[in-house]
Amino acid sequence: MSSEATMLERCGSKCELCGSDNPLTAYAVPPHSHVTVDTAIMVCDKCLGEIDELKTSTTGAALTTACGAK
Numbered sequence: 001m002s003s004e005a006t007m008l009e010r011c012g013s014k015c016e017l018c019g020s021d022n023p024l025t026a027y028a029v030p031p032h033s034h035v036t037v038d039t040a041i042m043v044c045d046k047c048l049g050e051i052d053e054l055k056t057s058t059t060g061a062a063l064t065t066a067c068g069a070k
């Protein structure tokens with residue numbers, strides 16, 4: 001059985017963040033980059049979008065800090 005199938009079974013085919021039953025994507029939780037049962041969660045498109053936004057804004061803040069430091 002694939003990792004994703006195992007995870008889907010674990011979460012009951014619902015988003016592990018908000019419990020929605022929208023289509024789910026396996027997301028490897030940093031610092032992990034590989035999707036395995038132990039390192040990834042199943043999230044819906046909405047939560048995946050929020051995670052991406054969070055990452056972008058964190059990167060943006062880090063870049064701003066770097067620029068301000070010169």
Ligand SMILES: [Zn+2]
Nearest residue numbers: 015018044047
């Ligand atoms: Zn969700």
